[in-house]
Amino acid sequence: MPANRVTLKDIAQQTGLSTGTISRALADHPDISTETKTRVRDAAQAMSYIPNYRARYLRAKHSQLIALIVPEMNMFFVPSMIAGINRVVQQNDYSLIVFQSDNSIVQERRLAEYASHLSADGVLLVLSSETSDLQHLEVLHDCGIPVALLDRTIETSKYTTITIDDEEAGREAASYLMDRGHTRIVGVFGDQRQRISSMRLRGFRHAHAERSLPLGDSQIIRVTMMDDLEAQLERAFNEYPDISAVFTMTDDLLVHTHHLLARRGSRIPEDVSLMAISDGQAPSFLHPNVTHLRHSGIEVGERTAHILIGMIKHNSDAMMDVRIRTTLVEMGSVADRTRPTKRRAAR
């Protein structure tokens, strides 16, 4: 049953007033007497009136809608990021509409257009892995819809971006390990076409250069297909018997690497130390807990949402480039090789 919705007109008929009056009464407009207001409100209640936002926002230029486009619903990071965004969005009386691009630029374009069709007030975008330029976002720019890119992005001077300080995180992770006497470290990185990967790798390289440590090709693992990881790890361990630590760039890579290390019988941290960049969830349920540079998905989400809403409210077109720093969380997956005895103190 379609159950045709009650409209202002229906209430008007019922109460013998005009739709304009009903509208104002419901909106608590000062022009309407208190008496009428309560009468209207009661009638609306009784008839179970439901406002039609599509109609309302047809006149207004805003829709109170913020669109988020993510490449995939990864189990790591994305959920907490969405949670963060959602909180801020709801606090500011917006609604979040989530789209998934399936890592396809075609989809991404389609969704960006769709967001404009819905007249979203702003768009949050985590770029798909296929995306190498931002032309398809001009639709939004043309409509005057503010856009903020977060997490996975590419170089741009046009759009506001909010990212982890990826290069620094990569450098810090490697340095942390080096400080503890690890000189041969395997780095596990993602697809190099993504800025997040190349930057973290750059930092990793940088740390080696700073200390003039050699860095062999096989020490750097670039994972495009997760299936390749095992073979590449084996190759690295074969080529460099002195490997004492592994660094993984993301949670995804961490859990897989952790599993492969366990399978090959490497004890952590006795045989090999492990370190990651993570939001802290995966490290805390792996055993032993994994020392990592933490970036909170919630924080990234919240800050991004704040920034976007700021752009909407102030109609600002200014471009920002926000880098969020990571914090070190030591959890016992890294052995200190500078000290002769490496037994961990019992607590």
Next chain:
Amino acid sequence: MPANRVTLKDIAQQTGLSTGTISRALADHPDISTETKTRVRDAAQAMSYIPNYRARYLRAKHSQLIALIVPEMNMFFVPSMIAGINRVVQQNDYSLIVFQSDNSIVQERRLAEYASHLSADGVLLVLSSETSDLQHLEVLHDCGIPVALLDRTIETSKYTTITIDDEEAGREAASYLMDRGHTRIVGVFGDQRQRISSMRLRGFRHAHAERSLPLGDSQIIRVTMMDDLEAQLERAFNEYPDISAVFTMTDDLLVHTHHLLARRGSRIPEDVSLMAISDGQAPSFLHPNVTHLRHSGIEVGERTAHILIGMIKHNSDAMMDVRIRTTLVEMGSVADRTRPTKRRAAR
């Protein structure tokens, strides 16, 4: 810059036609000549026209919008469920709008109302843990908006529900362990106010009853705060030294339990076997991989979306109760105690 959007009227002015003609031309209406159509399309293209869906759907009674309300963005299950929903939704030219209730019934009510304000064509709902009755959904029912409850739900004869066959899964898990000689099993369950928890526990109990196996109170762990888990586990192991297996009801509980078992030095499966109900992600990156009864989040999402869209299309008010069966995935975390030698074959 607001950059006032191009409307049909603008194109009409530009081309010297009427808005009605523009609308029909863009919609490929047979009344319009091919020549005019191309002329209009070119003009629209040149002026970078963006249709306004709010206006379009103001007349139509449908919005092509499906709302999903989840209690939280759990890292397990929810992401894959959303992915499944999203795929079907997009395939059918709907858009998915995701809301998060933060496990609060107040939020849930608010969001249900909001969905009606947006005139969503359908609502998908994973109940919050606070929800004990479904009164707050009547808004939707009154508007004729079809609703489907999935995953976490409560008993209802009014709304369509799509769930895992929870009781059967609990029974099967326990039976599987018993078949392998485990007679003292610890079951780790969630909040008993949730149907999903009580049902899985019921199945667990049922399996014990079937074989007339004793089931002590401490064998059943009910986790409301994750912090309590460790103490309860310890108590169980102290009280029943013959515990040989642990069953966890969800991924969440699995990873925490796995971590606690590792910390207390229990080897899996030599010392204690481990089994779960899961969508298969967590079991595959824990070591050893965990044998589990698998329920695909994607499948749940897809089937639910299909059902809801069916309800929308056929304007059906019929209530369904769909149970999705789980499938056993053996991965080596369960030892067979019925055989004298328990060494696993090397591959």
Next chain:
DNA sequence: ATATATTCCGCAACCGATTGCGCAACTTTT
């Protein structure tokens, strides 16, 4: 050449709510 049928497009109402303007009725001022 007149009548009938097509083709192609414009007119205008409509969806549901918002809002500027105007006006009657009532109150207050002089």
Next chain:
DNA sequence: AAAAGTTGCGCAATCGGTTGCGGAATATAT
């Protein structure tokens, strides 16, 4: 008691499309 000011509400335009109906221009039939 007439003028001025308030109060409370209705009228009607408007947002941006969609669509039934009608009608002019052209093509086809008689």
